[in-house]
Amino acid sequence: MGTRGFASRHTVILPIAVSLLATAPAAAQDQPPPSALINQEAAETVAAARAASPHTAESTYAYFQEEAEAFIADATHQDMWDPTDPRQAPPRTPWGDPDLEGYWLNVAYVPLERPDELAGKPLHTPEEAVTAFVRWATQDAAVDPATVHYDWTEFGMDNWQSPIRPNRRTSLVVDPPDGKIPALTPEGEIRLQAQARRHTLESRGLYERCIQGNQGPPRVPFVQNTGQSQIVQTPDYVILMTQANSDVRILHLDGSPHAPDSVRSYLGDSRAHWEGDTLVIETTNFHESRKWDGSADNLHLVERLTRVADDTLLYEATMTDPSTWESPWSIEVPWPMMEPPGLFESACHEQNYGIINVLRGARVRAAEYEAESAR
Amino acid sequence: MPMRFSSAISALTTVGVMFALTAMPSAAQTLPAASFPSYTPPQTASGDPDLSGIWQSFTTANWEIVSHSVQPGPYAELLGVWGAGRAGFGIVEGDELPYQEWALTKRQENYDNRTVVNVTNDPSRFDTGEPELQCFRAGVPRANYMPYPFQIFQTPEQILIVYEYKGASRTVYMDYDRPALDASWMGTSNGHWEDDTLVIDVSGFNDHLWFDRAGNFASDALHVVERWTPVSPYHLRYEATIEDPNVFTRPWNIGFMLYRHVEENAKLNEFQCIPIVEPMMYRPLGFYDEDVTTD
Numbered sequence: 121m122g123t124r125g126f127a128s129r130h131t132v133i134l135p136i137a138v139s140l141l142a143t144a145p146a147a148a149q150d151q152p153p154p155s156a157l158i159n160q161e162a163a164e165t166v167a168a169a170r171a172a173s174p175h176t177a178e179s180t181y182a183y184f185q186e187e188a189e190a191f192i193a194d195a196t197h198q199d200m201w202d203p204t205d206p207r208q209a210p211p212r213t214p215w216g217d218p219d220l221e222g223y224w225l226n227v228a229y230v231p232l233e234r235p236d237e238l239a240g241k242p243l244h245t246p247e248e249a250v251t252a253f254v255r256w257a258t259q260d261a262a263v264d265p266a267t268v269h270y271d272w273t274e275f276g277m278d279n280w281q282s283p284i285r286p287n288r289r290t291s292l293v294v295d296p297p298d299g300k301i302p303a304l305t306p307e308g309e310i311r312l313q314a315q316a317r318r319h320t321l322e323s324r325g326l327y328e329r330c331i332q333g334n335q336g337p338p339r340v341p342f343v344q345n346t347g348q349s350q351i352v353q354t355p356d357y358v359i360l361m362t363q364a365n366s367d368v369r370i371l372h373l374d375g376s377p378h379a380p381d382s383v384r385s386y387l388g389d390s391r392a393h394w395e396g397d398t399l400v401i402e403t404t405n406f407h408e409s410r411k412w413d414g415s416a417d418n419l420h421l422v423e424r425l426t427r428v429a430d431d432t433l434l435y436e437a438t439m440t441d442p443s444t445w446e447s448p449w450s451i452e453v454p455w456p457m458m459e460p461p462g463l464f465e466s467a468c469h470e471q472n473y474g475i476i477n478v479l480r481g482a483r484v485r486a487a488e489y490e491a492e493s494a495r
Numbered sequence: 496m497p498m499r500f501s502s503a504i505s506a507l508t509t510v511g512v513m514f515a516l517t518a519m520p521s522a523a524q525t526l527p528a529a530s531f532p533s534y535t536p537p538q539t540a541s542g543d544p545d546l547s548g549i550w551q552s553f554t555t556a557n558w559e560i561v562s563h564s565v566q567p568g569p570y571a572e573l574l575g576v577w578g579a580g581r582a583g584f585g586i587v588e589g590d591e592l593p594y595q596e597w598a599l600t601k602r603q604e605n606y607d608n609r610t611v612v613n614v615t616n617d618p619s620r621f622d623t624g625e626p627e628l629q630c631f632r633a634g635v636p637r638a639n640y641m642p643y644p645f646q647i648f649q650t651p652e653q654i655l656i657v658y659e660y661k662g663a664s665r666t667v668y669m670d671y672d673r674p675a676l677d678a679s680w681m682g683t684s685n686g687h688w689e690d691d692t693l694v695i696d697v698s699g700f701n702d703h704l705w706f707d708r709a710g711n712f713a714s715d716a717l718h719v720v721e722r723w724t725p726v727s728p729y730h731l732r733y734e735a736t737i738e739d740p741n742v743f744t745r746p747w748n749i750g751f752m753l754y755r756h757v758e759e760n761a762k763l764n765e766f767q768c769i770p771i772v773e774p775m776m777y778r779p780l781g782f783y784d785e786d787v788t789t790d
Binding site (some may be wrong): 129148214215221258320321322329330331352353354355357359366368370372376379383384385387407409463464465467469470472473474475477479 | 541579590614615616617618626629630631632646648649650653655661662663664666676677679680681703710760762763764765769770773777780782784785
């Protein structure tokens with residue numbers, strides 16, 4: 121599912137063409153490609169890419185097998201994420217706030233939306249969670265040869281090469297209780313279609329254009345291991361930095377009001393406060409050109425960060441936008457701690473060689489489509 | 496065709512003479528070091544001098560790091576005064592950059608081609624065109640004297656500097672020296688305290704940094720040692736020694752003041768410049784609707 125990007129030997133992670141919904145392996149399967157003009161996810165395109173690849177899934181897995189098996193053995197012996205477990209009291213900063221500092225990874229194998237075959241089952245048993253995890257990790261290490269991939273001998277951007285752990289959840293969406301994103305409103309549907317990626321620069325995703333990384337807000341895990349983040353904390357601020365695009369969000373704890381309505385931005389305007397052990401972040405004032413799965417400037421985002429264990433930060437986000445979705449919806453993603461040194465400058469726009477190739481490719485596809493339609 | 500700006504080179508000579516006549520201060524001429532009474536800054540919870548806050552320089556060095564006259568902006572026939580640059584005194588000690596001979600030629604080429612934007616999918620895109628024009632990161636020390644505020648956040652182990660321009664950031668490691676893992680625009684920063692002065696050693700730069708819009712430049716051998724000293728609750732003195740054996744004949748020094756934003760509601764805003772520069776960069780490649788051919 122989805123296309124993979126590739127990391128160059130240099131420091132820039134090239135933006136790649138994947139819709140956010142591609143993070144849901146099961147849910148997006150029967151969806152049409154995001155634009156009829158771009159059929160890179162169409163079955164015949166994928167089949168052709170597989171046929172053209174010098175690799176097979178089997179040969180790739182054989183290459184990684186020893187490492188992958190060691191990872192799986194280790195990960196399945198770690199604590200899994202179980203939302204029914206009691207939470208630990210967080211460590212405290214010298215000034216008494218819960219201590220969220222450190223490097224954290226936004227990563228998940230659990231699909232965004234609950235697969236239909238798991239309807240009515242919000243939680244796996246611990247045994248099922250391990251079985252699902254092993255299946256996903258093995259598939260991940262086998263690398264679909266249809267995908268464009270980085271040099272396989274480099275340290276990877278695959279999730280199995282991260283501290284990802286099993287999770288009892290069957291979907292990242294925890295509300296509505298059916299684990300599905302609520303239906304789009306008619307207005308949201310129109311906007312989603314208008315946001316489809318086509319063969320013009322302005323139609324392309326914010327990540328492809330390096331305007332924003334693939335880490336939101338909100339921070340839905342990406343198909344690749346690109347969710348590295350760092351939290352820096354002072355008595356007055358929490359600063360949330362992501363590896364993707366080196367985005368920096370300054371969260372103000374001073375109780376000040378949001379920026380005037382006329383001041384809009386791509387990362388939004390964030391204010392945060394403590395509710396017990398949880399940092400609650402409210403973000404508004406999004407820019408009208410900020411497209412996010414059908415929503416735009418009306419998105420009202422509430423995120424919650426709770427250090428539920430020494431090595432786990434729980435991320436929760438509630439998306440509210442009555443102009444886009446029939447009801448609010450929420451996700452829950454446990455972030456494992458990563459080892460420092462964590463982040464490095466990602467000067468994406470400065471070396472955005474990718475967008476040139478993406479658009480040239482899209483133009484070829486568009487021409488093919490036109491020719492086909494004319495026939 | 497490159498845009499031509501009126502030359503500012505002639506200003507150099509005059510100011511150079513002025514300085515020869517006065518006693519050379521230890522850093523650039525503009526610093527009122529002696530005029531501030533002795534000052535002890537407040538401390539952070541962990542006992543370090545507290546430099547946190549929103550700061551901004553008010554130099555014109557981003558136009559040209561040495562002294563220069565008023566300059567019209569590009570398309571002054573359309574934009575009038577909007578794009579114009581103020582005259583200003585330089586921030587360089589001695590008001591001159593000690594270029595090697597080849598580099599002086601290169602600097603002039605940069606100046607001549609500073610508005611020539613040639614977007615390629617290979618590193619030749621960096622051969623011409625000033626970085627700020629294209630919404631590229633500014634590097635160090637330039638980010639500190641661009642006409643945008645920036646904010647310093649402090650923890651005992653790391654000092655984080657976030658620049659409003661492009662939302663670029665630097666992490667200054669205070670706990671142990673990190674080697675530069677790779678080249679970058681903002682460099683790799685390791686810091687320590689010398690009394691109340693924050694000393695930051697910055698290296699690991701890429702080969703694309705300019706000091707200003709006028710073509711002054713460095714190579715990837717650039718090494719900057721910054722000294723940030725609080726001299727009042729509202730002022731930081733910024734000094735830096737710059738060396739680059741590939742480009743200059745000797746190290747040189749800069750210095751200027753940073754002013755604290757004291758307004759109740761002072762905050763960094765987002766300066767997302769990519770949508771601003773996209774038409775300039777990508778329209779010539781035919782990536783807009785009006786460029787689509789129907790053949």
